[in-house]
Amino acid sequence: MFGLDAFELARIQFAFTISFHIIFPAFSIGLASYLAVLEGLWLRTHKEVYRQLYRFWLQIFAVTFAMGVVSGVVMSYQFGTNWAGLSESAGAIMGPLLTYEVLTAFFLEAGFLGIMLFGWNRVGRGLHFFATLMVAIGTLISTFWILSSNSWMHTPQGHELVDGVFRPVDWLQIVFNPSFPFRLAHMAIAAFISTAFIVGATAAWHLLKGRSEEPGIRMMFSMAMWMALLVAPVQAVVGDLHGLNTLEHQPAKIAAIEGHWETGRGVPLLLFGLPDMEAETTRYAVGVPRLGSLILAHDWEGEIRGLKEWAKEDRPNSLIVFWSFRVMVGLGLLMILAGLIGGYLRWRGRLYDSPVFHRFVLLLGPSGLLALLAGWITTEVGRQPWVVYGLLRTSDAVSDHGVGQMSVSLGIFVVAYIMVFGVGITYLLRLMRKGPQEIGEIPTPEDSGPGHTRHPMRPLSGAEPDIEDDERQDVRSDRDGH
Numbered sequence: 001m002f003g004l005d006a007f008e009l010a011r012i013q014f015a016f017t018i019s020f021h022i023i024f025p026a027f028s029i030g031l032a033s034y035l036a037v038l039e040g041l042w043l044r045t046h047k048e049v050y051r052q053l054y055r056f057w058l059q060i061f062a063v064t065f066a067m068g069v070v071s072g073v074v075m076s077y078q079f080g081t082n083w084a085g086l087s088e089s090a091g092a093i094m095g096p097l098l099t100y101e102v103l104t105a106f107f108l109e110a111g112f113l114g115i116m117l118f119g120w121n122r123v124g125r126g127l128h129f130f131a132t133l134m135v136a137i138g139t140l141i142s143t144f145w146i147l148s149s150n151s152w153m154h155t156p157q158g159h160e161l162v163d164g165v166f167r168p169v170d171w172l173q174i175v176f177n178p179s180f181p182f183r184l185a186h187m188a189i190a191a192f193i194s195t196a197f198i199v200g201a202t203a204a205w206h207l208l209k210g211r212s213e214e215p216g217i218r219m220m221f222s223m224a225m226w227m228a229l230l231v232a233p234v235q236a237v238v239g240d241l242h243g244l245n246t247l248e249h250q251p252a253k254i255a256a257i258e259g260h261w262e263t264g265r266g267v268p269l270l271l272f273g274l275p276d277m278e279a280e281t282t283r284y285a286v287g288v289p290r291l292g293s294l295i296l297a298h299d300w301e302g303e304i305r306g307l308k309e310w311a312k313e314d315r316p317n318s319l320i321v322f323w324s325f326r327v328m329v330g331l332g333l334l335m336i337l338a339g340l341i342g343g344y345l346r347w348r349g350r351l352y353d354s355p356v357f358h359r360f361v362l363l364l365g366p367s368g369l370l371a372l373l374a375g376w377i378t379t380e381v382g383r384q385p386w387v388v389y390g391l392l393r394t395s396d397a398v399s400d401h402g403v404g405q406m407s408v409s410l411g412i413f414v415v416a417y418i419m420v421f422g423v424g425i426t427y428l429l430r431l432m433r434k435g436p437q438e439i440g441e442i443p444t445p446e447d448s449g450p451g452h453t454r455h456p457m458r459p460l461s462g463a464e465p466d467i468e469d470d471e472r473q474d475v476r477s478d479r480d481g482h
Contacts, residue, residue: 009406010082024068030195031061032136049215056436086397101145109138151180182242189235194368200224201365202432204358216436228339253382255307256318257325262306267292275318321382328374331367
């Protein structure tokens with residue numbers, strides 16, 4: 001298929017499926033915590049706007065959570081089907097870590113999700129809030145275990161390697177491996193920021209549609225901009241600490257990210273360029289003198305190792321990670337800029353009446369998720385050619401499949417994912433386009449029965465027909481009646 005061998009097709013298939021999967025859990029992580037904040041504020045202040053926003057975003061969370069579960073099931077199967085070598089070698093470590101995630105996180109989320117979705121007027125307010133908290137905590141626990149497993153593959157420790165099989169020796173060292181705290185913080189904050197900009201973009205859409213006087217729209221936008229102002233700069237600091245940790249444990253990845261081939265002191269920060277893996281140089285490089293050493297080593301004269309210090313077969317693809325990293329950083333800087341502009345407009349009392357800024361935030365709606373994907377590309381491609389860094393090569397972890405088998409399965413995945421998740425994402429966008437005012441009030445027993453209209457609590461009932469659609473239907477009915 002396109003001149004690719006089975007190994008390359010297996011990598012592409014895993015990259016394709018995990019790219020679809022990761023955006024849904026990331027959105028769920030941030031949205032679950034946002035829902036917990038909204039319900040907590042409603043219980044404390046009794047302001048209807050918080051309950052209204054909770055009801056609106058709850059339906060979006062339910063659909064997102066469902067798509068995350070569906071895409072996650074596929075990921076777990078791939079370890080056995082396409083990466084049997086990894087399962088055989090590292091199964092004794094990765095298997096328990098993923099099992100802990102299911103037992104402590106997924107069961108917690110699934111157990112309380114039904115109360116969260118359908119518990120209004122069926123359980124007390126305190127119990128319902130507790131269910132929301134448990135779901136939010138469950139998403140964070142899930143992040144903990146998944147990132148622990150992934151981080152161990154980058155900075156493995158606490159094991160012994162016997163006849164090519166990793167055997168656990170110290171679970172504390174395995175779980176809390178050197179890169180784990182930085183990856184966990186970086187991923188959790190990325191999820192919160194991604195959610196903030198989706199919420200902010202949704203509000204910006206409605207502000208541009210003339211709904212600037214509605215409390216729900218204003219509250220959504222205000223909360224999102226506070227998150228951007230306060231948390232986006234924190235992510236930059238966490239990212240810097242993560243970079244220092246990567247420089248210590250995976251220096252080849254840093255060299256590839258920076259496009260440096262020769263070891264040196266006071267190295268420049270390359271802003272642009274085209275790394276050439278064959279020629280072992282970065283063409284058309286544009287850089288700032290000494291800034292690379294300052295950022296990477298916090299020293300103007302800090303020494304940075306070049307890619308030539310590693311054998312060619314041990315080098316990650318510099319062209320890919322060079323640009324994926326810059327996409328992530330560039331989007332991060334735009335999000336920080338949006339937070340700063342939002343803070344200034346709030347100070348001037350113009351946060352809700354600046355169409356240019358609203359369009360800017362609307363365009364940045366997917367920026368958090370795009371930055372997250374770019375960050376994962378940087379992390380995983382930068383680990384190559386190792387699946388367990390320095391110990392197990394990716395080529396030794398792949399299953400023994402033929403090109404035909406991998407081509408067919410990849411084609412099926414592409415078609416199925418575009419159809420299933422294309423419909424799901426379209427439905428999510430339709431829900432967001434409706435806005436919180438389109439979601440009906442919480443029904444009471446007195447509102448039920450003949451003569452009363454109420455909105456079903458099912459998430460798939462959230463996108464009601466447009467008013468214009470109703471009017472067109474009325475016109476058609478009148479015409480047919482005459």
